[in-house]
Amino acid sequence: MKKDNRPVIYWLLSGCILVFIMVVVGGITRLTGSGLSMTDWHLVTDTFPPMNETAWQHAFEEYKKFPEYQKINSHFTIDDYKFIYFWEWFHRFIARILGFVFIIPFVYFLIKKKLDYQTLKKCFILLGMGALQGFFGWFMVKSGLVDNPDVSHFRLSLHLTFAFLTFAYTLWVALDLIYPEKNQIILPLRKLARITIIVLLLQIIYGGFVAGLDAGFIHNHWPLMSDGQFMHESVVLEKDSWLLRLTEGKSGVQFVHRNLAYLVVALIVFLYFKSKKYTLSSSQKNGLNYLLLFVFVQFLLGVFTLLYQVPLWLGVTHQAVAFFLLAAMTYTLHRFSK
Numbered sequence: 545m546k547k548d549n550r551p552v553i554y555w556l557l558s559g560c561i562l563v564f565i566m567v568v569v570g571g572i573t574r575l576t577g578s579g580l581s582m583t584d585w586h587l588v589t590d591t592f593p594p595m596n597e598t599a600w601q602h603a604f605e606e607y608k609k610f611p612e613y614q615k616i617n618s619h620f621t622i623d624d625y626k627f628i629y630f631w632e633w634f635h636r637f638i639a640r641i642l643g644f645v646f647i648i649p650f651v652y653f654l655i656k657k658k659l660d661y662q663t664l665k666k667c668f669i670l671l672g673m674g675a676l677q678g679f680f681g682w683f684m685v686k687s688g689l690v691d692n693p694d695v696s697h698f699r700l701s702l703h704l705t706f707a708f709l710t711f712a713y714t715l716w717v718a719l720d721l722i723y724p725e726k727n728q729i730i731l732p733l734r735k736l737a738r739i740t741i742i743v744l745l746l747q748i749i750y751g752g753f754v755a756g757l758d759a760g761f762i763h764n765h766w767p768l769m770s771d772g773q774f775m776h777e778s779v780v781l782e783k784d785s786w787l788l789r790l791t792e793g794k795s796g797v798q799f800v801h802r803n804l805a806y807l808v809v810a811l812i813v814f815l816y817f818k819s820k821k822y823t824l825s826s827s828q829k830n831g832l833n834y835l836l837l838f839v840f841v842q843f844l845l846g847v848f849t850l851l852y853q854v855p856l857w858l859g860v861t862h863q864a865v866a867f868f869l870l871a872a873m874t875y876t877l878h879r880f881s882k
Contacts, residue, residue: 697756831876
Protein backbone atom coordinates (compact mmCIF):
# COMPACT_ATOMS: atom_id res chain seq x y z
CA MET A 545 0.00 0.00 0.00
CA LYS A 546 1.46 3.34 -1.07
CA LYS A 547 1.47 6.01 1.63
CA ASP A 548 -0.06 8.59 -0.76
CA ASN A 549 -3.07 6.32 -1.28
CA ARG A 550 -3.97 5.95 2.40
CA PRO A 551 -6.49 8.84 2.55
CA VAL A 552 -8.26 7.48 -0.55
CA ILE A 553 -8.29 3.95 0.89
CA TYR A 554 -9.72 5.17 4.22
CA TRP A 555 -12.34 7.15 2.30
CA LEU A 556 -13.40 4.10 0.29
CA LEU A 557 -13.49 1.83 3.35
CA SER A 558 -15.57 4.39 5.27
CA GLY A 559 -18.02 4.21 2.37
CA CYS A 560 -18.15 0.41 2.77
CA ILE A 561 -18.92 0.81 6.47
CA LEU A 562 -21.71 3.32 5.79
CA VAL A 563 -23.27 1.06 3.13
CA PHE A 564 -23.17 -1.77 5.67
CA ILE A 565 -24.86 0.38 8.34
CA MET A 566 -27.45 1.62 5.86
CA VAL A 567 -28.43 -1.91 4.83
CA VAL A 568 -28.61 -3.11 8.46
CA VAL A 569 -30.89 -0.18 9.29
CA GLY A 570 -32.83 -1.01 6.13
CA GLY A 571 -33.32 -4.53 7.48
CA ILE A 572 -34.67 -3.14 10.75
CA THR A 573 -36.91 -0.80 8.75
CA ARG A 574 -38.33 -3.71 6.79
CA LEU A 575 -38.80 -6.07 9.76
CA THR A 576 -40.54 -3.39 11.84
CA GLY A 577 -42.88 -2.56 8.94
CA SER A 578 -41.55 1.00 8.77
CA GLY A 579 -40.63 1.28 5.10
CA LEU A 580 -43.81 3.04 3.92
CA SER A 581 -44.10 5.51 6.80
CA MET A 582 -42.67 8.44 4.81
CA THR A 583 -44.98 8.88 1.86
CA ASP A 584 -42.88 11.30 -0.18
CA TRP A 585 -39.22 12.08 -0.72
CA HIS A 586 -37.48 15.45 -0.66
CA LEU A 587 -33.75 15.92 -1.01
CA VAL A 588 -33.52 18.68 1.63
CA THR A 589 -36.79 19.38 3.47
CA ASP A 590 -37.13 16.00 5.21
CA THR A 591 -33.48 15.82 6.27
CA PHE A 592 -34.73 16.07 9.85
CA PRO A 593 -37.92 14.55 11.29
CA PRO A 594 -40.91 16.74 12.23
CA MET A 595 -39.77 19.12 14.97
CA ASN A 596 -43.10 19.89 16.68
CA GLU A 597 -46.50 18.32 17.27
CA THR A 598 -48.13 20.26 14.45
CA ALA A 599 -45.60 18.93 11.97
CA TRP A 600 -46.00 15.40 13.34
CA GLN A 601 -49.78 15.62 13.01
CA HIS A 602 -49.44 16.82 9.41
CA ALA A 603 -47.12 13.90 8.55
CA PHE A 604 -49.52 11.45 10.24
CA GLU A 605 -52.49 12.82 8.28
CA GLU A 606 -50.54 12.36 5.05
CA TYR A 607 -49.76 8.76 6.03
CA LYS A 608 -53.48 8.12 6.61
CA LYS A 609 -54.16 8.78 2.93
CA PHE A 610 -52.25 5.67 1.85
CA PRO A 611 -53.25 1.96 1.78
CA GLU A 612 -50.86 0.79 4.53
CA TYR A 613 -52.71 2.85 7.14
CA GLN A 614 -56.16 2.19 5.68
CA LYS A 615 -55.75 -1.60 5.32
CA ILE A 616 -53.23 -2.59 8.01
CA ASN A 617 -52.42 0.16 10.52
CA SER A 618 -55.74 1.92 11.02
CA HIS A 619 -55.39 1.28 14.78
CA PHE A 620 -52.16 3.33 14.93
CA THR A 621 -51.81 6.24 17.30
CA ILE A 622 -49.41 9.06 16.54
CA ASP A 623 -46.89 7.45 18.91
CA ASP A 624 -47.04 4.24 16.88
CA TYR A 625 -46.48 6.30 13.76
CA LYS A 626 -43.48 8.10 15.28
CA PHE A 627 -41.81 4.72 15.88
CA ILE A 628 -42.06 3.51 12.28
CA TYR A 629 -41.30 6.98 10.94
CA PHE A 630 -38.00 7.04 12.86
CA TRP A 631 -36.59 3.94 11.19
CA GLU A 632 -37.45 5.03 7.65
CA TRP A 633 -36.15 8.54 8.36
CA PHE A 634 -32.93 7.15 9.86
CA HIS A 635 -32.44 4.89 6.83
CA ARG A 636 -32.76 7.87 4.49
CA PHE A 637 -30.59 10.03 6.75
CA ILE A 638 -27.71 7.53 6.53
CA ALA A 639 -28.12 7.52 2.74
CA ARG A 640 -27.70 11.29 2.76
CA ILE A 641 -24.63 11.06 4.99
CA LEU A 642 -23.19 8.46 2.62
CA GLY A 643 -23.72 10.85 -0.29
CA PHE A 644 -21.83 13.64 1.50
CA VAL A 645 -19.06 11.26 2.61
CA PHE A 646 -18.54 10.24 -1.00
CA ILE A 647 -18.92 13.54 -2.85
CA ILE A 648 -17.03 16.00 -0.60
CA PRO A 649 -13.79 13.96 -0.32
CA PHE A 650 -14.12 13.02 -4.00
CA VAL A 651 -14.07 16.69 -5.01
CA TYR A 652 -11.13 17.30 -2.65
CA PHE A 653 -9.15 14.39 -4.11
CA LEU A 654 -9.92 15.67 -7.62
CA ILE A 655 -8.62 19.14 -6.80
CA LYS A 656 -5.52 17.76 -5.09
CA LYS A 657 -4.97 15.24 -7.92
CA LYS A 658 -4.87 12.32 -5.50
CA LEU A 659 -6.67 9.97 -7.89
CA ASP A 660 -4.86 8.28 -10.75
CA TYR A 661 -6.72 7.76 -14.02
CA GLN A 662 -7.78 4.17 -13.32
CA THR A 663 -9.05 4.98 -9.81
CA LEU A 664 -10.85 8.07 -11.12
CA LYS A 665 -12.76 5.97 -13.66
CA LYS A 666 -13.78 3.53 -10.92
CA CYS A 667 -14.92 6.40 -8.68
CA PHE A 668 -17.18 7.75 -11.43
CA ILE A 669 -18.71 4.28 -11.67
CA LEU A 670 -19.27 4.35 -7.90
CA LEU A 671 -20.89 7.78 -8.19
CA GLY A 672 -23.30 6.40 -10.79
CA MET A 673 -24.02 3.33 -8.66
CA GLY A 674 -24.84 5.55 -5.67
CA ALA A 675 -27.28 7.65 -7.71
CA LEU A 676 -28.88 4.53 -9.16
CA GLN A 677 -29.26 3.03 -5.68
CA GLY A 678 -31.15 6.14 -4.55
CA PHE A 679 -33.49 5.74 -7.53
CA PHE A 680 -34.02 2.05 -6.74
CA GLY A 681 -35.00 2.98 -3.17
CA TRP A 682 -37.65 5.40 -4.42
CA PHE A 683 -38.75 2.88 -7.07
CA MET A 684 -39.22 0.23 -4.36
CA VAL A 685 -41.17 2.43 -1.92
CA LYS A 686 -43.39 3.74 -4.72
CA SER A 687 -44.61 0.19 -5.40
CA GLY A 688 -46.10 0.02 -1.88
CA LEU A 689 -47.96 3.33 -2.00
CA VAL A 690 -50.64 2.05 -4.38
CA ASP A 691 -53.57 -0.33 -3.79
CA ASN A 692 -51.48 -3.12 -2.25
CA PRO A 693 -49.54 -1.83 0.79
CA ASP A 694 -46.57 -4.15 0.18
CA VAL A 695 -43.52 -3.24 -1.83
CA SER A 696 -42.75 -5.42 -4.83
CA HIS A 697 -40.39 -8.21 -3.79
CA PHE A 698 -38.64 -7.82 -7.13
CA ARG A 699 -37.97 -4.15 -6.43
CA LEU A 700 -36.94 -4.87 -2.84
CA SER A 701 -34.47 -7.50 -4.00
CA LEU A 702 -33.13 -5.15 -6.68
CA HIS A 703 -32.58 -2.42 -4.07
CA LEU A 704 -30.95 -4.83 -1.62
CA THR A 705 -28.76 -6.65 -4.13
CA PHE A 706 -27.55 -3.42 -5.70
CA ALA A 707 -26.48 -2.21 -2.24
CA PHE A 708 -24.45 -5.41 -1.86
CA LEU A 709 -22.92 -4.86 -5.32
CA THR A 710 -22.05 -1.25 -4.47
CA PHE A 711 -20.41 -2.41 -1.26
CA ALA A 712 -18.45 -5.13 -3.08
CA TYR A 713 -17.26 -2.84 -5.86
CA THR A 714 -16.22 -0.13 -3.37
CA LEU A 715 -14.23 -2.74 -1.46
CA TRP A 716 -12.68 -3.97 -4.72
CA VAL A 717 -11.52 -0.46 -5.64
CA ALA A 718 -9.99 -0.07 -2.16
CA LEU A 719 -8.25 -3.44 -2.49
CA ASP A 720 -6.73 -2.37 -5.80
CA LEU A 721 -4.99 0.43 -3.89
CA ILE A 722 -4.12 -1.65 -0.82
CA TYR A 723 -2.47 -4.35 -2.96
CA PRO A 724 -0.84 -2.59 -5.93
CA GLU A 725 1.62 -5.47 -6.41
CA LYS A 726 0.67 -8.39 -8.63
CA ASN A 727 0.13 -11.95 -7.39
CA GLN A 728 0.72 -14.99 -9.52
CA ILE A 729 -2.78 -15.81 -10.75
CA ILE A 730 -3.91 -19.39 -10.11
CA LEU A 731 -6.43 -19.77 -12.93
CA PRO A 732 -8.41 -22.80 -11.60
CA LEU A 733 -8.95 -21.07 -8.23
CA ARG A 734 -9.87 -17.77 -9.84
CA LYS A 735 -12.42 -19.50 -12.08
CA LEU A 736 -13.97 -21.34 -9.14
CA ALA A 737 -14.03 -18.15 -7.03
CA ARG A 738 -15.83 -16.32 -9.86
CA ILE A 739 -18.46 -19.07 -10.08
CA THR A 740 -18.89 -18.98 -6.30
CA ILE A 741 -19.44 -15.22 -6.09
CA ILE A 742 -22.06 -15.43 -8.87
CA VAL A 743 -23.96 -18.13 -6.95
CA LEU A 744 -23.60 -16.10 -3.75
CA LEU A 745 -25.11 -13.05 -5.47
CA LEU A 746 -27.97 -15.22 -6.74
CA GLN A 747 -28.52 -16.33 -3.15
CA ILE A 748 -28.62 -12.68 -2.05
CA ILE A 749 -31.22 -11.98 -4.75
CA TYR A 750 -33.34 -14.83 -3.39
CA GLY A 751 -32.79 -13.55 0.13
CA GLY A 752 -34.44 -10.34 -1.07
CA PHE A 753 -37.31 -12.36 -2.54
CA VAL A 754 -37.79 -14.19 0.77
CA ALA A 755 -37.78 -10.88 2.66
CA GLY A 756 -40.17 -9.17 0.25
CA LEU A 757 -42.67 -12.03 0.26
CA ASP A 758 -42.36 -12.71 4.04
CA ALA A 759 -41.49 -16.25 3.00
CA GLY A 760 -39.45 -16.81 6.15
CA PHE A 761 -42.65 -17.07 8.21
CA ILE A 762 -43.74 -20.36 6.62
CA HIS A 763 -42.24 -23.86 6.62
CA ASN A 764 -40.37 -23.12 9.86
CA HIS A 765 -38.68 -26.50 9.90
CA TRP A 766 -35.22 -27.77 9.01
CA PRO A 767 -33.73 -29.68 7.23
CA LEU A 768 -37.05 -30.50 5.52
CA MET A 769 -39.99 -28.22 4.82
CA SER A 770 -43.40 -28.66 6.45
CA ASP A 771 -44.85 -32.17 6.78
CA GLY A 772 -41.35 -33.65 6.42
CA GLN A 773 -41.24 -32.91 2.69
CA PHE A 774 -38.07 -31.96 0.80
CA MET A 775 -40.16 -29.82 -1.56
CA HIS A 776 -43.52 -29.07 0.00
CA GLU A 777 -46.61 -29.58 -2.15
CA SER A 778 -47.50 -25.89 -1.73
CA VAL A 779 -44.58 -25.04 -4.04
CA VAL A 780 -46.60 -26.49 -6.94
CA LEU A 781 -50.02 -25.35 -5.72
CA GLU A 782 -49.23 -21.64 -5.28
CA LYS A 783 -48.63 -20.74 -8.94
CA ASP A 784 -49.42 -22.11 -12.40
CA SER A 785 -45.93 -22.28 -13.93
CA TRP A 786 -42.50 -23.20 -12.64
CA LEU A 787 -41.14 -19.74 -13.43
CA LEU A 788 -43.81 -18.14 -11.24
CA ARG A 789 -43.54 -20.86 -8.59
CA LEU A 790 -39.82 -20.22 -8.14
CA THR A 791 -39.91 -16.42 -8.38
CA GLU A 792 -43.29 -15.34 -6.95
CA GLY A 793 -44.59 -18.19 -4.80
CA LYS A 794 -43.67 -17.96 -1.13
CA SER A 795 -42.97 -21.67 -0.78
CA GLY A 796 -41.08 -21.85 -4.08
CA VAL A 797 -38.87 -18.88 -3.24
CA GLN A 798 -38.06 -20.32 0.18
CA PHE A 799 -37.31 -23.70 -1.41
CA VAL A 800 -34.76 -22.11 -3.79
CA HIS A 801 -33.20 -20.03 -1.00
CA ARG A 802 -32.82 -23.13 1.20
CA ASN A 803 -31.08 -25.15 -1.48
CA LEU A 804 -28.90 -22.36 -2.81
CA ALA A 805 -27.53 -22.14 0.75
CA TYR A 806 -26.27 -25.73 0.45
CA LEU A 807 -24.73 -24.92 -2.93
CA VAL A 808 -22.93 -21.82 -1.60
CA VAL A 809 -21.51 -23.82 1.32
CA ALA A 810 -20.45 -26.67 -0.99
CA LEU A 811 -18.70 -24.32 -3.43
CA ILE A 812 -16.79 -22.50 -0.68
CA VAL A 813 -15.74 -25.77 0.99
CA PHE A 814 -14.64 -27.09 -2.42
CA LEU A 815 -12.68 -23.90 -3.09
CA TYR A 816 -11.02 -24.14 0.33
CA PHE A 817 -9.84 -27.74 -0.10
CA LYS A 818 -8.93 -27.30 -3.77
CA SER A 819 -6.63 -24.43 -2.74
CA LYS A 820 -4.57 -26.85 -0.61
CA LYS A 821 -2.99 -28.16 -3.83
CA TYR A 822 -1.32 -24.80 -4.47
CA THR A 823 1.22 -22.57 -2.79
CA LEU A 824 -0.74 -19.56 -1.56
CA SER A 825 0.23 -16.15 -0.26
CA SER A 826 -0.71 -15.22 3.31
CA SER A 827 -3.46 -12.89 2.04
CA GLN A 828 -4.97 -15.67 -0.07
CA LYS A 829 -4.93 -18.07 2.90
CA ASN A 830 -6.51 -15.45 5.17
CA GLY A 831 -9.26 -14.78 2.63
CA LEU A 832 -10.14 -18.46 2.39
CA ASN A 833 -10.10 -18.93 6.18
CA TYR A 834 -12.47 -16.02 6.76
CA LEU A 835 -14.65 -17.16 3.86
CA LEU A 836 -15.03 -20.62 5.38
CA LEU A 837 -15.80 -19.16 8.81
CA PHE A 838 -18.44 -16.71 7.60
CA VAL A 839 -20.25 -19.16 5.33
CA PHE A 840 -20.84 -21.59 8.21
CA VAL A 841 -21.90 -18.79 10.57
CA GLN A 842 -24.28 -17.47 7.92
CA PHE A 843 -25.69 -20.92 7.22
CA LEU A 844 -26.44 -21.48 10.92
CA LEU A 845 -28.00 -18.03 11.23
CA GLY A 846 -30.23 -18.81 8.27
CA VAL A 847 -31.39 -22.06 9.88
CA PHE A 848 -32.15 -20.44 13.24
CA THR A 849 -33.84 -17.44 11.60
CA LEU A 850 -36.18 -19.89 9.88
CA LEU A 851 -36.77 -22.10 12.93
CA TYR A 852 -37.57 -19.13 15.19
CA GLN A 853 -39.78 -17.44 12.57
CA VAL A 854 -37.61 -14.41 11.85
CA PRO A 855 -37.25 -12.58 15.17
CA LEU A 856 -35.98 -9.04 14.59
CA TRP A 857 -32.48 -9.57 16.00
CA LEU A 858 -31.90 -12.80 14.08
CA GLY A 859 -33.24 -11.43 10.80
CA VAL A 860 -31.01 -8.35 11.05
CA THR A 861 -27.97 -10.40 12.11
CA HIS A 862 -28.51 -12.78 9.17
CA GLN A 863 -28.56 -9.82 6.79
CA ALA A 864 -25.50 -8.25 8.43
CA VAL A 865 -23.38 -11.41 8.28
CA ALA A 866 -24.26 -11.69 4.58
CA PHE A 867 -22.16 -8.54 4.19
CA PHE A 868 -19.20 -10.13 5.97
CA LEU A 869 -19.57 -13.19 3.76
CA LEU A 870 -19.65 -11.10 0.58
CA ALA A 871 -16.69 -9.05 1.85
CA ALA A 872 -14.67 -12.24 2.42
CA MET A 873 -15.72 -13.57 -0.99
CA THR A 874 -14.76 -10.29 -2.70
CA TYR A 875 -11.42 -10.19 -0.89
CA THR A 876 -10.66 -13.81 -1.80
CA LEU A 877 -11.57 -13.30 -5.46
CA HIS A 878 -9.45 -10.17 -5.57
CA ARG A 879 -6.45 -12.02 -4.13
CA PHE A 880 -6.84 -14.72 -6.79
CA SER A 881 -7.33 -12.17 -9.61
CA LYS A 882 -4.63 -9.53 -9.12
